Amino acid sequence: MNFTFPRRVTFMVGGLVIALVFAMLALGSVPRTTSAQDSSRDRLPSYFPNTEQLRPDEMRITALGTGLPTPITRAQKSTAWMVELGNGDVFLFDLGTGSMENLFGLRPDFSKIDKVFLSHLHSDHFGDLDAFIVGSWLSGRYTPLHVYGGSGETPELGTKAAVESLVKALAWDIKSRTGLMPDAGGKVIAHEFDYKPENQVVYEDNDVRITSWPAIHSLDGSVSYRLEWNGLSFVFGGDTRPNQWFIDNAKDADFAIHECFPTPEGLAKFNDWDSMKDATFVSSYIHTPPEGFGKVMSAIQPRMAVAFHTVLLPDIRQGMLEGIRKTYDGPLTIANDLMVWNVTKDAITMREAVVPDRVTPPATTEGYQKAPRTGIAKMSDYIMGGVWEGFTPPPLPEK
Ligand SMILES: [Zn+2]
Numbered sequence: 065m066n067f068t069f070p071r072r073v074t075f076m077v078g079g080l081v082i083a084l085v086f087a088m089l090a091l092g093s094v095p096r097t098t099s100a101q102d103s104s105r106d107r108l109p110s111y112f113p114n115t116e117q118l119r120p121d122e123m124r125i126t127a128l129g130t131g132l133p134t135p136i137t138r139a140q141k142s143t144a145w146m147v148e149l150g151n152g153d154v155f156l157f158d159l160g161t162g163s164m165e166n167l168f169g170l171r172p173d174f175s176k177i178d179k180v181f182l183s184h185l186h187s188d189h190f191g192d193l194d195a196f197i198v199g200s201w202l203s204g205r206y207t208p209l210h211v212y213g214g215s216g217e218t219p220e221l222g223t224k225a226a227v228e229s230l231v232k233a234l235a236w237d238i239k240s241r242t243g244l245m246p247d248a249g250g251k252v253i254a255h256e257f258d259y260k261p262e263n264q265v266v267y268e269d270n271d272v273r274i275t276s277w278p279a280i281h282s283l284d285g286s287v288s289y290r291l292e293w294n295g296l297s298f299v300f301g302g303d304t305r306p307n308q309w310f311i312d313n314a315k316d317a318d319f320a321i322h323e324c325f326p327t328p329e330g331l332a333k334f335n336d337w338d339s340m341k342d343a344t345f346v347s348s349y350i351h352t353p354p355e356g357f358g359k360v361m362s363a364i365q366p367r368m369a370v371a372f373h374t375v376l377l378p379d380i381r382q383g384m385l386e387g388i389r390k391t392y393d394g395p396l397t398i399a400n401d402l403m404v405w406n407v408t409k410d411a412i413t414m415r416e417a418v419v420p421d422r423v424t425p426p427a428t429t430e431g432y433q434k435a436p437r438t439g440i441a442k443m444s445d446y447i448m449g450g451v452w453e454g455f456t457p458p459p460l461p462e463k
Pocket residue numbers: 133143186188189303373
C-alpha cells in the first residue's frame with residue numbers, strides 16, 4: 065500500500081504558528097509547562113484557512129458536517145463536504161443543516177462555489193441549501209447555483225422538484241434583494257439525473273469527471289458519487305447500506321467517504337429506544353454499522369477510509385472504532401467537523417481547521433461588484449405612508 069502520512073504544514077503556516085506561540089508566551093498567556101502541552105503532541109496540526117495555495121496537482125477536502133439530523137450541536141453539524149482542486153474548481157457534496165456555519169467560518173471565495181451535489185433529500189443532507197443560496201449570493205457568488213441530484217420514484221420526490229420548491233419558498237427573500245445584488249446570483253439551476261444507472265457521468269468539465277450510482281437508503285433516489293481529476297479520486301457514499309455498486313465503483317479510491325452509523329446497541333442507548341428491532345433496522349438495514357463499514361473498506365482498499373455520520377460521544381466513538389477494526393486494518397479517519405485533508409499522489413495529510421466563532425463575511429471580487437443588477441425592490445405607498453417624521457435618515461449619496 066503506497067500510503068504515507070508526513071506532517072506537511074506550509075512554511076507560511078508554520079511561521080505563523082511559531083510567531084503566535086512566541087507572542088502568547090511573551091504576553092504570559094500560555095503556561096510554559098502544562099500537562100496539556102504534553103498531550104498536544106498527539107493533536108492534529110492546524111490548518112489556517114486562506115493561508116495556503118493549493119498546488120496544481122493537489123486536492124483539499126474539508127468536512128463541513130459529519131453528524132446526524134439530531135442533535136445538531138456547536139461541535140457537529142449535519143452532513144456536508146467541500147472538495148477544492150488545484151485547478152481552482154470547488155465542489156460541495158451535500159449541505160446538511162448547520163453546515164453553513166462551518167463554511168462561513170472558513171471565509172471562502174464564494175464566487176468559486178457554484179456546484180452542489182446532493183446524495184439524497186433528507187434534511188441532514190440538504191437542510192442548509194436555502195441558507196447557501198442566499199448566504200453565498202450575499203457574500204460573493206454572482207453566477208447561478210447549480211444543484212445536482214437524483215430523480216425519485218416519482219417526479220415530486222426528485223431533486224428538481226425539491227430545488228424548485230425551495231426557490232419558490234425563497235420568492236420573497238430573492239425579490240427583496242432585487243437591484244442590490246447581482247441578478248444571476250439569485251438563480252438556481254437543478255440538474256436532475258436518473259438515480260438508477262451505475263457509473264453514469266453526471267458532470268464533466270475542466271478535466272473533472274463526476275459519476276454516480278445508486279445507494280440503498282430509505283427510498284429510491286439516494287446516490288453515491290465519485291470525482292476523478294488529475295489521477296486522483298474522491299468518493300462520497302452519502303447514506304447507504306453496504307451495496308454492490310459501491311464495492312464495484314469505489315475501488316482503489318484515493319479518498320473514500322462512507323457513512324458509519326452507531327452499532328444497534330449504541331443507537332438504542334443514544335436515542336433511549338426500547339425497540340432493538342428499530343435500532344437494528346436503522347443501524348444496519350438503511351445505514352451501515354461499524355463492522356459493515358470495515359468490510360466495505362477492506363473490499364475497496366482506499367488510500368484513506370473516512371467514516372462519518374455519527375455523534376462523536378466518547379462511548380459511541382469507541383464502539384465504532386472497535387467494530388471497524390474487527391473487519392478493516394487499513395488507513396482510517398473517523399471524521400469530525402472541520403477536519404481537512406490534502407491529497408496528492410504521494411501523500412495524504414490530515415489537519416484541523418482553525419476557525420473563529422465570529423467572522424466578518426469574506427471579501428467579494430471585482431466580478432461580483434461589477435455584475436449586472438437591474439431594478440430595485442420597492443414597498444407600496446401604503447407602507448411608505450407609515451414612515452415616522454421624527455427621524456430623518458442621512459441624505460442618500462449619488463453612488
Ligand atoms: Zn443522513
